[in-house]
Amino acid sequence: VSVTAVPGFDAAGVACGIKPNGDPDLALLATHDRRPVAAAGVFTTNLATAAPVQISRAHLRDGHAAAVIVNSGNANAATGEPGRANARTMCERTGAAIGCATTDVLVCSTGLIGIPLPIDVIAAGIPKAATGLAASPAAGDAAATAMLTTDTVTKQATAVAETTDGTRYTVGGMAKGAAMLAPAMATMLAVLTTDAAATPAALHDALDRAVRETFNALIVDGCTSTNDTVLVLANGSATNPTIDTTGPGFHALVETLSEVCDTLAHAMATDAEGATKLARIVVRGARSGDDARRAARAVAASQLVQCSLYGADPYWGRILSELGASGAHLDPERVDIAYNGITVARAGVAAPHDEDALEQAMGERDIEIACDLHDGMGHAQVRFTDLTHAYIDENRGTS
Amino acid sequence: VSVTAVPGFDAAGVACGIKPNGDPDLALLATHDRRPVAAAGVFTTNLATAAPVQISRAHLRDGHAAAVIVNSGNANAATGEPGRANARTMCERTGAAIGCATTDVLVCSTGLIGIPLPIDVIAAGIPKAATGLAASPAAGDAAATAMLTTDTVTKQATAVAETTDGTRYTVGGMAKGAAMLAPAMATMLAVLTTDAAATPAALHDALDRAVRETFNALIVDGCTSTNDTVLVLANGSATNPTIDTTGPGFHALVETLSEVCDTLAHAMATDAEGATKLARIVVRGARSGDDARRAARAVAASQLVQCSLYGADPYWGRILSELGASGAHLDPERVDIAYNGITVARAGVAAPHDEDALEQAMGERDIEIACDLHDGMGHAQVRFTDLTHAYIDENRGTS
Numbered sequence: 001v002s003v004t005a006v007p008g009f010d011a012a013g014v015a016c017g018i019k020p021n022g023d024p025d026l027a028l029l030a031t032h033d034r035r036p037v038a039a040a041g042v043f044t045t046n047l048a049t050a051a052p053v054q055i056s057r058a059h060l061r062d063g064h065a066a067a068v069i070v071n072s073g074n075a076n077a078a079t080g081e082p083g084r085a086n087a088r089t090m091c092e093r094t095g096a097a098i099g100c101a102t103t104d105v106l107v108c109s110t111g112l113i114g115i116p117l118p119i120d121v122i123a124a125g126i127p128k129a130a131t132g133l134a135a136s137p138a139a140g141d142a143a144a145t146a147m148l149t150t151d152t153v154t155k156q157a158t159a160v161a162e163t164t165d166g167t168r169y170t171v172g173g174m175a176k177g178a179a180m181l182a183p184a185m186a187t188m189l190a191v192l193t194t195d196a197a198a199t200p201a202a203l204h205d206a207l208d209r210a211v212r213e214t215f216n217a218l219i220v221d222g223c224t225s226t227n228d229t230v231l232v233l234a235n236g237s238a239t240n241p242t243i244d245t246t247g248p249g250f251h252a253l254v255e256t257l258s259e260v261c262d263t264l265a266h267a268m269a270t271d272a273e274g275a276t277k278l279a280r281i282v283v284r285g286a287r288s289g290d291d292a293r294r295a296a297r298a299v300a301a302s303q304l305v306q307c308s309l310y311g312a313d314p315y316w317g318r319i320l321s322e323l324g325a326s327g328a329h330l331d332p333e334r335v336d337i338a339y340n341g342i343t344v345a346r347a348g349v350a351a352p353h354d355e356d357a358l359e360q361a362m363g364e365r366d367i368e369i370a371c372d373l374h375d376g377m378g379h380a381q382v383r384f385t386d387l388t389h390a391y392i393d394e395n396r397g398t399s
Numbered sequence: 400v401s402v403t404a405v406p407g408f409d410a411a412g413v414a415c416g417i418k419p420n421g422d423p424d425l426a427l428l429a430t431h432d433r434r435p436v437a438a439a440g441v442f443t444t445n446l447a448t449a450a451p452v453q454i455s456r457a458h459l460r461d462g463h464a465a466a467v468i469v470n471s472g473n474a475n476a477a478t479g480e481p482g483r484a485n486a487r488t489m490c491e492r493t494g495a496a497i498g499c500a501t502t503d504v505l506v507c508s509t510g511l512i513g514i515p516l517p518i519d520v521i522a523a524g525i526p527k528a529a530t531g532l533a534a535s536p537a538a539g540d541a542a543a544t545a546m547l548t549t550d551t552v553t554k555q556a557t558a559v560a561e562t563t564d565g566t567r568y569t570v571g572g573m574a575k576g577a578a579m580l581a582p583a584m585a586t587m588l589a590v591l592t593t594d595a596a597a598t599p600a601a602l603h604d605a606l607d608r609a610v611r612e613t614f615n616a617l618i619v620d621g622c623t624s625t626n627d628t629v630l631v632l633a634n635g636s637a638t639n640p641t642i643d644t645t646g647p648g649f650h651a652l653v654e655t656l657s658e659v660c661d662t663l664a665h666a667m668a669t670d671a672e673g674a675t676k677l678a679r680i681v682v683r684g685a686r687s688g689d690d691a692r693r694a695a696r697a698v699a700a701s702q703l704v705q706c707s708l709y710g711a712d713p714y715w716g717r718i719l720s721e722l723g724a725s726g727a728h729l730d731p732e733r734v735d736i737a738y739n740g741i742t743v744a745r746a747g748v749a750a751p752h753d754e755d756a757l758e759q760a761m762g763e764r765d766i767e768i769a770c771d772l773h774d775g776m777g778h779a780q781v782r783f784t785d786l787t788h789a790y791i792d793e794n795r796g797t798s
Contacts, residue, residue, distance in 0.1 A: 045724070046720060046723040046724045047722075047723040047724070047729060047730075047731055048719050048720055048722065048723025048724075048731035048734075048747070049723070049731075075716075077716065077720075078716055078719050078731070078744065078747055078748055078749070079748060080732060080746070080747060080748040083748075112714075112716065113714075113716025113717070113719065113720060114715060114716040114719070114744065114748070114749050115749070116749075223701060223702070223703050223717075223720065223721065223724065224720075224724040225720060226716075226719075226720050226723060302622060303622070303702065303786070303794075304622050304794055307790075307791055307794040307795045308794070308795065308796075310791065310795045311794075311795025311796040313795065313796045315511075315512075316513060317474075317476065317477055317511065317512025317513040317625075318512070318622075320447050320477050320512065320513070320625075321445060321447055321476075321512060321622065321623075321624065321625050322622065323446075323447065324445040324446040324447025324448070324625060325444070325445045325446070325447075325622065325623040330446060331446075332446055332447035332448075332477070333479060335447075345477065345513065347479070348447070348477055348479060349477055349478060349479040349482075349513070350477070350513050350514070350515075387702070387791060388791065389788050389791060391706075392706055392709065392786060392787065392788060392791070395702075395703060395706040395707070395710075396706045396707065396709045396710025396712060397707075397710040397712045
C-alpha cells in the first residue's frame with residue numbers, strides 16, 4: 001500500500017539534516033524510466049503561496065512530470081525571491097541526479113513558515129535520495145516517512161480500478177498532515193501515482209473532483225495552509241484506452257482517486273493533533289449543494305461545536321446556531337438534528353429522546369451529526385475533530 | 400455610569416427564579432413617564448433568530464418604544480411558536496405592569512438555547528421589577544446585574560455630547576457577554592439610553608454605524624449568537640434640535656454612541672471567558688475598507704493565531720497565512736507585520752529585530768498586531784482574545 005505499489009514508480013526517503021533530530025526529511029518519487037508522464041496538481045487557495053507551490057504550478061503547465069521532491073522541516077513559505085530560487089534549485093538538482101529536465105520535477109515543502117530553506121543540506125541530500133530510489137514497498141514507506149512533520153504515523157493507500165475494456169489500473173498515494181492539522185508545522189501534502197493512461201486534462205479534472213469531497217471536506221482548525229498540495233503522476237503503463245474528460249473511463253478515474261484520497265483524509269483525521277473525537281457532519285435537504293457545503297463547513301469549523309464534542313455534550317442549540325449563521329439558506333423551524341442516529345431536535349425545537357442512549361452515543365469516539373434542512377435536495381458532509389487541551393498545547397508554541 | 404445616568408429613564412433588576420441559584424435574572428428599563436420615545440435596534444444576522452429578537456423587531460417597526468424587558472438564564476431560542484408567544488407575553492405583562500402598550504415594549508433573552516422559557520416565573524417577576532423601577536445609580540446597577548450570565552462583572556458606560564447649538568446630551572449603556580463570548584449561555588446584549596432628540600431613522604443609522612466598529616469588531620470565538628441585540632431609546636429631554644440623518648448633529652450622535660459601545664465592547668473582551676490576552680489586529684494599507692475588515696477578521700478568528708497568543712509565540716507565519724487565506728486582496732510580498740510595534744516581517748519575509756524586546760512584548764497582556772498590506776488606503780481593526788485551556792473548560796459542557 002504505497003506509491004510504489006503502482007508499476008513503474010520508484011521512491012526513496014532519507015534524512016538530509018533539515019530536522020535537527022536527524023529524522024528523515026527528504027522524499028523523492030520518480031518514474032522508473034525517469035521520463036515525464038501525465039501529471040496534475042491541486043494547490044492551496046491561500047494567496048500567500050509558498051515558493052514550492054509557485055514553482056510546481058509553473059512546472060505543471062505542460063501537464064507532465066517525471067519526479068516529485070518533498071522536504072519536511074521547513075515550509076519555504078514567506079521566503080520571497082530567494083525562496084523561489086531555492087525551490088528551483090531543488091528541482092534542478094533532482095533533475096541532474098536522476099536524469100530529467102528541471103521543469104519535469106515538482107517540489108513540495110512542509111514545516112515552519114518564514115525561515116530560509118537550508119538549501120545546502122538539501123542539495124547534498126538529493127543525490128543520496130536518488131541513489132536510494134527503488135520500487136520496493138520499503139522504499140515507498142521511506143518516502144511516506146520522510147514527508148511527515150508532527151504526524152505520528154505514515155499515511156498510505158492504494159485502490160484498483162477496471163476500465164470498460166477490462167484493463168485494470170492501480171492508484172497509490174502517500175500523505176502527511178491535514179489542512180493545518182499540524183499547524184506549527186503547517187500543511188497537508190499528498191502525492192499519488194497511477195499506471196492508468198489519461199490525458200493531463202482528465203487527470204487534473206478527476207483529481208480536482210476527488211480532492212473536493214475528501215481532503216477539502218476535512219476540517220481540523222479551519223485554517224488553509226500556504227503549502228497545501230496534492231499531486232498525481234499517471235504513467236499509462238496499464239495500457240488502458242487513454243482516459244479523457246468526456247470518455248466512459250473518466251468517472252472510474254474520479255472514483256478511484258477519490259477512494260485513495262478518502263483513505264488518506266481519514267488517516268489524517270485519525271492522527272489529528274490532540275483530537276479525542278472523529279466527527280462527521282452530514283447536511284441533507286439543503287436548497288443546493290453549495291448551501292449544504294456552507295452549512296456543513298460552518299458546523300465543522302465552530303470552536304463551540306468542537307468544544308462540545310470534547311465534553312461529549314449533545315448541546316444541539318450550538319449546531320442550530322451555527323447552521324443559522326452559516327450563510328446557507330434555511331428555515332430554522334424545519335431543521336432536524338441527530339447525534340449518532342438519535343434525534344434531539346425536530347422542526348427546530350427540542351425532541352424527546354432516550355437520555356441514556358444519547359449519553360452513551362456521545363461517549364463514542366466516532367460521532368455523526370446529521371442535519372436535515374427539509375429545504376431541497378442538496379447534501380454534503382465534512383469530517384472534523386474536537387478542540388482539546390492537547391490541541392492548544394501542540395499549537396501554542398512553535399519551539 | 401449607567402442607563403439611569405440619563406435623565407428620564409428608570410431601571411430595575413430582580414431575581415424571578417429562572418436561574419436555579421437565585422441570582423438576579425430579570426432586568427427592566429422604562430421611560431420615566433412610561434411614554435414611547437424614539438428607539439432603534441441592531442440584531443443578530445443569524446437566521447435562527449431567537450423569539451425575543453423576532454418580537455422586538457416587530458415592535459420596533461414604528462421606531463418607538465417605552466420599555467425593555469430582559470431575562471437571563473434562558474435564551475428562548477429554538478423554541479418555535481410557543482417561544483414567540485412567551486416573548487409576546489413578556490411584553491404584554493410588562494406593558495400592563497408599567498402602563499404602556501404591549502407593542503411599545505422590547506424584549507431580550509440570554510441563556511441556553513432550545514429550552515422552553517419558564518414564562519410563569521417571569522410573569523410573576525415582572526410586577527416586582529416594575530415596582531422597583533427607579534432612576535438611581537443603584538437601580539441602574541441592579542438592571543445591569545440582572546442581564547449577566549457567565550460574566551464576572553457588570554458592563555456599563557456613559558458619554559456626553561454637545562450639539563451645535565450648545566445643548567448637551569448623555570448616552571448611557573449596559574451590556575452583557577460578547578458575541579458568543581460566554582457561549583454556553585450565548586449572546587451579547589446591550590441596552591442604551593439617551594436624552595438626545597433624534598428621529599428614529601437617525602437613531603437607527605447612528606446605532607448601526609456605532610455597532611459596526613465596536614461590538615461587530617470584537618471576536619472571541621467567531622460565533623454569531625441567535626440572540627445578539629443592541630437597543631437604544633432616545634427620549635429627547637435634552638431638547639436639542641432633533642437630529643436627523645442629514646443634519647449637522649448626526650456625526651456627533653454616531654461618535655457618542657460609538658464611545659459608549661466601545662467602552663462596553665472593551666469591557667466584554669476584558670471579561671472574556673478564560674482569556675489571558677487582550678489582542679487587537681490592525682490592518683492598514685488594504686485595497687478597500689472591506690478588504691481590511693476581511694483580513695482583520697480572519698486573523699482574529701484564527702484558532703492558530705489565538706493559540707500562538709496564549710503561548711506568547713510571535714510566529715508571524717500564521718498571521719501571513721491567515722491574511723493570505725482571508726479572501727482579501729493582497730500581495731503577500733508587500734506585507735509588513737509588527738507585534739506591539741516591533742516589526743517581525745517586512746515585504747513578506749522575516750525582518751531582523753531585537754529578540755529580547757520581542758519576547759518581553761509578547762509577555763504583555765495587551766498585544767497589538769499591526770499589518771500593513773501596502774496596497775491602498777483601507778484600514779480596519781478587530782479586538783480578540785487568546786484560546787486557552789480555560790476557554791475549553793468553560794465551553795465543553797453546558798451543565
